Amino acid sequence: MKNLTDIRYVKSLLSRHGFHFSKKLGQNFLIDPSVCPQIAEMGNAKAGQGILEIGPGIGTLTQQLAMRAERVTAVELDSRLFPILEETVGEFQNLHILSGDILKFSVPELLEQEFPGMPVSVCANLPYYITTPILMHLLESGADIETITVMVQKEVAEKLQAPVGSREAGAITVAVNFYGSVELLFPVQRDSFLPPPNVDSAVIQIRLNRRYDALLSDRAHFFSMVKNGFSQRRKTLVNVLSSTMHYEKSMLTQILAEMQLPETVRIEKLTMEQLITLSNHLAKIHPDAQQ
Structure with missing residues (x-):
């Protein structure tokens, strides 16, 4: 088995294949030899489990996943990596590498095709520029995923883990916490990568539970309200929703009063339950107000 954490081997491998990193x-x-085994162990890679990996790269994490899981499907966008992956992880019979952009896949159909009758988790070292779109694509797909264990930028990990209703939280915090609970598993230093990025990283895990589904009357309205509300988070909620979603200020003030919230409150101060209550009120009164 190839040692994919030996920097001399990795550089030789990339050189032989004429591979250059894409910014x-x-x-x-x-x-880092300690990181991928930890992700695989904590990420649910085990007998009887299917693992969807996004962006296998040269196969460092893929190798650890395939050693543990029943079946691994890795989706890779960069076709230049396929001959490298054939050399590094081609020996694994339980591994299937797919070419394409995960954002263009129907995740439920992909899981049904690749893991019929099998519980599935996601593991990935995500490119930082596309972390949020990938996470939301997975969560909004409605696919039956047990856990999502991913490497993200440290600041993003801290934002995702922040309590909804705290100053550190943002729209992505609300969105991710709506679908599941977030845990920061462990930090990863920048020198754990080739080439090293300009930021430190962390591995997080989202455990899907959909505990808020039954409380929400209109999911599309809820996420529209959250997105608009956080787009101008320093303004009062009344001012933001009146300007972005065209609600009457007097009506917004009245609803906030009924919820025992001041009319000067900002969206970042609302808990998940308060956001859901507000959205349910607004969708019922004026369901076509959102843009």
């Missing part, structure tokens, strides 16, 4: 694709390959 556009945010390519940083893991070379």
Whole structure:
């Protein structure tokens, strides 16, 4: 089995294949020998489990996943990496590498095709420039995923883990916490990568539970309200929703009063339950107000 954390081997491998890192694709390959085994172990890679990996790179994490999981499907956008992956992880019979952009896949159909009758988790070292779109694509797909264990920028990890209703939270915090609970598993230093990025990283895990589904009357309205509200988070909620979603200020003030909230409150101060209550009120009164 190839040692994909030996920097001399990795550089030789990339050189033999004429591979050059793409800044556009945010390519940083893991070379710390302790990181990928931890992600695989904590990320649910085990007998009887299917693992969807996004962006396998040269296969460092892929190798650890395939050693543990029942079946691994890795989706890779950069076709230049396919001959490298054939050399590094081609020996694994339980591994299937797909060419394409995960954002263009129907995730439920992909899981049904690749993991019929099998519980599935996601593991990935995500490119930082596209972390949020990928996470939201997975969460909004409605696919039956148990856990999502991903490497992200440290600041993003801290934002995702922040309590909804705290100053550190943002729209992505609300969105991710709506679908599941977030845990920061462990930090990863920048020198764990080749080439090293300009920021430190962290591995997080989202455990999907959909505990808020039954409380929400209109999911599209809720996420529209959250997106608009956080787009101008320093303004009062009344001012933001009146300007972006065209609600009457007097009506917004009245609803906030009924919720025992001041009319000067900002969206970042609302808990998940308060956001859901507000959205349910607004969708019922004026369901076509959102843009």
